[in-house]
Amino acid sequence: MDQRKCECGHTNPVGTLLCESCGKPLNVEVHEQTSFPDMRYEGMARRSQTNKTKVIDRVWNFFSSVKIAIGIIIVILVASAVGTIFPQQMYIPVPVPTEADVARFYTESYGTLGTIFYGLGFHNMYSSWWFVTLLVMLGTSLVICSLDRVVPLYKALKKPRLNQHKSFLKGQKLFAEGELAPEADQEAILDASALALKEKGYRIFRTERAIMAEKGRFSRWGPYINHIGLILFLVGTLMRSLPGFYLDEYVWVREGQTMAIPNTPYYIKNENYTTEYWSEDEMPEQLELKGGAIVKSYQTDAILYENKSAGVPGKKPDLVEVQKGPIVVNHPMVQDSVYIYQSGVQEMQLGALNFTVVDLKNNKKEIGLIKIDLYNPQPEQTIADGFTVRILDYFPDFIMGKDGKPATKTNLPKNPMVALELIGENGNYNEKLVYLEGTILTQKKDPRYGLDIKMPDLIDIAGLNVRVDKALPLIYFGSFIFLAGVAIGVFWQHRRVWVQTQEGSILVAAHTNKNWFGLRREVDGLVKQAELPVTIEDKTKAKA
Amino acid sequence: MQLIQLSDWLLDIAFLLYVISSIVFAVAVTGKNWAGRDPKQHEGRYGRIAYWLAVIGFVAQTGYVVARWIAGGHSPTSNMFEFMAFLDYCIILAYLIIYRIYKLTSIGAFVLPLGVIMLAYSYVFPKEITPLIPSLQSYWLHIHVTTAALGEGILAVGFAAGLMYLIRTVPQHISTKSTKWLEIVLAVVLMLVGFILMDSTFARMDQKTVFEMKKEEMNAVGQKVKPKVEYILPAIVAPADSTIIKEGPMSPLFEAPTWMEGKDAARKLNTMLWSVLTGAILYGGMRLIFRKRLGAAIKPSVESVDPDLLDEISYRAISIGYPVFTLGALIFAMIWAEEAWGRFWGWDPKEVWALVVWLFYSAYLHLRLSRGWIGAKSAWMSVIGFVIILITLVVVNLVIAGLHSYAGV
Ligand code: HEM
Numbered sequence: 001m002d003q004r005k006c007e008c009g010h011t012n013p014v015g016t017l018l019c020e021s022c023g024k025p026l027n028v029e030v031h032e033q034t035s036f037p038d039m040r041y042e043g044m045a046r047r048s049q050t051n052k053t054k055v056i057d058r059v060w061n062f063f064s065s066v067k068i069a070i071g072i073i074i075v076i077l078v079a080s081a082v083g084t085i086f087p088q089q090m091y092i093p094v095p096v097p098t099e100a101d102v103a104r105f106y107t108e109s110y111g112t113l114g115t116i117f118y119g120l121g122f123h124n125m126y127s128s129w130w131f132v133t134l135l136v137m138l139g140t141s142l143v144i145c146s147l148d149r150v151v152p153l154y155k156a157l158k159k160p161r162l163n164q165h166k167s168f169l170k171g172q173k174l175f176a177e178g179e180l181a182p183e184a185d186q187e188a189i190l191d192a193s194a195l196a197l198k199e200k201g202y203r204i205f206r207t208e209r210a211i212m213a214e215k216g217r218f219s220r221w222g223p224y225i226n227h228i229g230l231i232l233f234l235v236g237t238l239m240r241s242l243p244g245f246y247l248d249e250y251v252w253v254r255e256g257q258t259m260a261i262p263n264t265p266y267y268i269k270n271e272n273y274t275t276e277y278w279s280e281d282e283m284p285e286q287l288e289l290k291g292g293a294i295v296k297s298y299q300t301d302a303i304l305y306e307n308k309s310a311g312v313p314g315k316k317p318d319l320v321e322v323q324k325g326p327i328v329v330n331h332p333m334v335q336d337s338v339y340i341y342q343s344g345v346q347e348m349q350l351g352a353l354n355f356t357v358v359d360l361k362n363n364k365k366e367i368g369l370i371k372i373d374l375y376n377p378q379p380e381q382t383i384a385d386g387f388t389v390r391i392l393d394y395f396p397d398f399i400m401g402k403d404g405k406p407a408t409k410t411n412l413p414k415n416p417m418v419a420l421e422l423i424g425e426n427g428n429y430n431e432k433l434v435y436l437e438g439t440i441l442t443q444k445k446d447p448r449y450g451l452d453i454k455m456p457d458l459i460d461i462a463g464l465n466v467r468v469d470k471a472l473p474l475i476y477f478g479s480f481i482f483l484a485g486v487a488i489g490v491f492w493q494h495r496r497v498w499v500q501t502q503e504g505s506i507l508v509a510a511h512t513n514k515n516w517f518g519l520r521r522e523v524d525g526l527v528k529q530a531e532l533p534v535t536i537e538d539k540t541k542a543k544a
Numbered sequence: 545m546q547l548i549q550l551s552d553w554l555l556d557i558a559f560l561l562y563v564i565s566s567i568v569f570a571v572a573v574t575g576k577n578w579a580g581r582d583p584k585q586h587e588g589r590y591g592r593i594a595y596w597l598a599v600i601g602f603v604a605q606t607g608y609v610v611a612r613w614i615a616g617g618h619s620p621t622s623n624m625f626e627f628m629a630f631l632d633y634c635i636i637l638a639y640l641i642i643y644r645i646y647k648l649t650s651i652g653a654f655v656l657p658l659g660v661i662m663l664a665y666s667y668v669f670p671k672e673i674t675p676l677i678p679s680l681q682s683y684w685l686h687i688h689v690t691t692a693a694l695g696e697g698i699l700a701v702g703f704a705a706g707l708m709y710l711i712r713t714v715p716q717h718i719s720t721k722s723t724k725w726l727e728i729v730l731a732v733v734l735m736l737v738g739f740i741l742m743d744s745t746f747a748r749m750d751q752k753t754v755f756e757m758k759k760e761e762m763n764a765v766g767q768k769v770k771p772k773v774e775y776i777l778p779a780i781v782a783p784a785d786s787t788i789i790k791e792g793p794m795s796p797l798f799e800a801p802t803w804m805e806g807k808d809a810a811r812k813l814n815t816m817l818w819s820v821l822t823g824a825i826l827y828g829g830m831r832l833i834f835r836k837r838l839g840a841a842i843k844p845s846v847e848s849v850d851p852d853l854l855d856e857i858s859y860r861a862i863s864i865g866y867p868v869f870t871l872g873a874l875i876f877a878m879i880w881a882e883e884a885w886g887r888f889w890g891w892d893p894k895e896v897w898a899l900v901v902w903l904f905y906s907a908y909l910h911l912r913l914s915r916g917w918i919g920a921k922s923a924w925m926s927v928i929g930f931v932i933i934l935i936t937l938v939v940v941n942l943v944i945a946g947l948h949s950y951a952g953v
Contacts, residue, residue, distance in 0.1 A: 066910055066915065067915070069910065070910050070911060073906060073907050073910075074907060076903060077900050077904060077907070080896045080899055080903075081897070081900050083896065084893040084896050084897065088891060090890075091892070126891045223913075248886075278675040283674075283675050284616050284617065284673045284675070285548060285673045294674065294675050294677060295677055295678055296675065296678070297678050297681075298678050329679050329681070329884060330678065330679065330681055330682040331883075332886065339886060341885070343885070343886065467887070469882075472882070475888065476875075476879070479875045479878070482870070483871060483875065486867045487867055490863040490864070490866070490867065490909075491863075491864075513913065514859075515856065515859070516852075516918075
């Protein structure tokens with residue numbers, strides 16, 4: 001029932017267009033080349049062309065269609081381009097802490113169009129549900145269209161038919177027929193043809209009255225290989241959402257500080273940070289820099305520790321040094337699968353305040369130095385015999401709270417306020433002072449001891465980006481496969497040439513998947529060299 | 545220092561040779577039918593001369609690349625000037641290769657002028673060798689940019705052959721949609737020429753017009769200032785809500801519509817207006833001279849070429865350019881981005897546009913292979929594809945800012 005019998009006696013599976021054995025079109029009357037079945041798979045049955053009724057078939061057919069695939073590609077293309085008209089949210093050059101700031105940014109910078117851009121959600125286009133859906137559809141299409149075609153292609157390539165039905169040959173784009181003189185030696189003509197084709201690098205299949213010459217068969221696998229590469233690539237990007245495959249952390253580490261890197265067993269210490277600038281004699285040419293300078297390197301000298309007791313709850317970190325060295329842009333520090341990138345810097349930040357305590361009543365005689373580490377202030381320090389300084393209160397980022405009490409806005413020492421108590425003469429004398437915004441406020445009108453403000457310690461804070469991306473090898477591998485597939489597919493072409501003798505005539509036909517121009521030249525060469533009495537019909541001319 | 549001068553000279557020499565070569569090519573393909581000549585012999589002889597001029601120009605440009613590479617200590621691909629000059633180098637290289645394969649004279653008559661335009665465009669940008677900022681200090685810079693440029697150069701030859709195909713095959717005796725679009729493409733090419741002419745002229749004249757916006761804006765360090773906008777070209781259109789603080793050669797004729805509020809929107813509009821204007825003048829002038837459509841005027845010079853051969857060349861160029869572009873502009877780019885920024889893909893505008901180009905040529909290949917788009921349709925695609933490349937090079941670099949945009953005009 002679900003078989004189709006050809007007049008040559010062969011039984012074909014349902015959906016077959018050209019008899020698997022002799023190549024005669026099944027159930028189609030072929031008068032013209034245009035109505036001839038698609039030659040790509042030599043008429044092999046394809047699921048998408050055979051089953052069309054059920055929902056699953058419809059879905060399958062949708063995704064296996066090249067037309068649809070091109071449609072998806074074009075939609076992604078257009079959407080991607082539109083997304084670059086204004087910057088994506090992540091590339092906004094000014095800080096936009098709240099959603100309202102984001103909205104305002106687009107409206108203020110780009111006017112009405114900006115408002116629309118934001119309103120449509122294009123400021124986060126590439127992670128939007130619909131954009132991701134498009135990518136998933138592309139992936140689905142890649143998988144389904146490959147599955148749909150790979151078996152028919154295998155069959156078409158594996159079983160080249162030799163004795164083709166005349167209507168098969170006639171159906172080819174490149175076809176020629178000629179009278180054979182009665183005395184002509186058919187054997188010799190075929191031999192000559194075979195020789196001519198062989199010289200052009202064809203592989204020859206021969207029967208008594210027919211030859212089929214073929215070359216570049218493997219190139220037909222190129223597209224499948226490249227699509228597999230793309231699929232691997234997409235799988236790689238999806239794998240990042242698996243636990244443990246992907247990590248993206250950002251740590252700010254100030255000089256001298258050791259920081260835990262979240263979600264890893266590692267700690268990192270910033271020993272020293274430097275920004276280097278190109279000096280003038282290093283530049284190949286005198287430049288007008290308008291007062292600016294060009295950065296040569298951003299470098300954090302770091303030590304990486306591993307916490308041996310990580311994962312043991314309640315246990316103190318037990319740090320072991322595993323690596324030491326510079327982290328420079330383009331040269332991340334690598335430990336197993338963890339990559340640490342030099343990624344940002346806040347330079348010249350307040351690190352510590354320095355003061356000298358002076359005796360105002362004694363010609364400003366220096367009593368001693370105090371240093372207030374703004375990240376880790378010491379509650380009390382002794383600066384001279386019998387003289388201590390105590391910190392009474394510390395607000396790293398001082399503001400006056402709504403309730404009239406001092407408070408801190410952030411934990412960073414951007415605007416430090418320190419209240420100090422100077423205790424001299426072994427505790428017998430004391431003085432209270434407040435440091436704020438470069439000035440000293442005293443409690444007493446006429447104090448005995450005072451503070452001279454010294455240059456504060458300025459430190460650099462390095463921004464380090466920490467990444468794990470275990471899918472990366474797969475992503476690169478997929479890219480490589482893609483390229484290999486493209487190369488196989490585009491640098492070679494699959495060509496088949498048939499020469500057959502039949503009832504006093506000679507038939508020549510040829511097929512290729514691309515580059516008809518080159519095939520035409522080869523067939524012309526064949527006709528000339530083997531002196532075949534045919535003229536080739538030109539159905540291949542590119543039409544204007 | 546000396547070396548830099550040498551490299552500048554070599555580039556100038558190359559430029560000059562390309563110009564002469566273009567002219568000789570034009571003579572080769574248009575002068576065939578001059579009285580008393582054997583068309584084949586004429587085209588052959590002049591074509592050979594032009595080809596060798598191009599070869600010498602290419603050698604000179606190779607000298608430029610080498611000299612500048614040594615002088616600067618890095619491949620000359622790190623700013624807009626260097627990149628455009630290098631792209632031009634790749635276009636010529638791709639042309640020389642394609643010529644060796646197909647020996648078609650007239651292709652040079654299209655590719656070399658394209659090379660001249662590209663090189664002229666590069667001269668619009670500041671030429672200094674700047675030391676590399678940290679993110680550019682990677683051997684991937686050389687590998688990525690050179691390969692991407694090579695891919696684009698080969699695709700440019702695909703464009704030239706596609707355009708030739710259209711000029712050759714679009715019937716010119718009646719006006720059709722095809723003839724109109726073909727004229728539009730040619731006019732757009734002339735607009736690019738117009739932009740280069742205007743910009744390179746005025747960049748040297750110091751005729752800047754400076755506007756100050758009335759509305760204050762926060763600058764990078766958090767102060768409120770009135771932003772300034774500097775026009776290199778004479779101002780046709782002023783930014784909305786602004787005052788002139790330095791007069792240019794002409795006073796603006798009108799203000800940009802208020803919805804174009806971006807600070808630089810009006811300047812970009814102004815540049816565009818000038819490009820369109822000069823392009824239109826060039827186009828109009830040519831039509832007056834030839835008294836027919838430009839396509840019709842050029843058509844005789846490619847009349848003797850087999851359109852199938854042009855179709856083949858265009859396709860061959862694109863099918864070679866496509867993997868090279870993929871390798872350079874996407875794969876190497878991803879490897880480098882991974883190393884420099886810790887992510888191989890970040891949807892930066894330049895990355896997105898490389899993807900757009902790639903997707904477009906993927907669609908081209910599918911349409912050609914699976915849907916039988918050969919000949920005219922495929923030629924139109926090759927033209928559009930190159931227009932997209934131009935957009936990525938010109939518009940995205942200058943208009944849309946991102947991690948990649950080079951400092952420049
Ligand atoms: C971004 C996504 C895609 C890219 C980059 C891509 C790339 C390619 C390339 C380079 C070729 C070879 C063209 C040639 O040799 O001239 C090809 C062929 C092909 N592609 Fe794709 N492709 C993509 C998506 C798809 C999808 C989703 C489908 C699903 C319908 C599809 C179906 C095909 C088919 C049927 C062929 C021809 C195979 C043959 O005739 O042997 N492609 N593709």
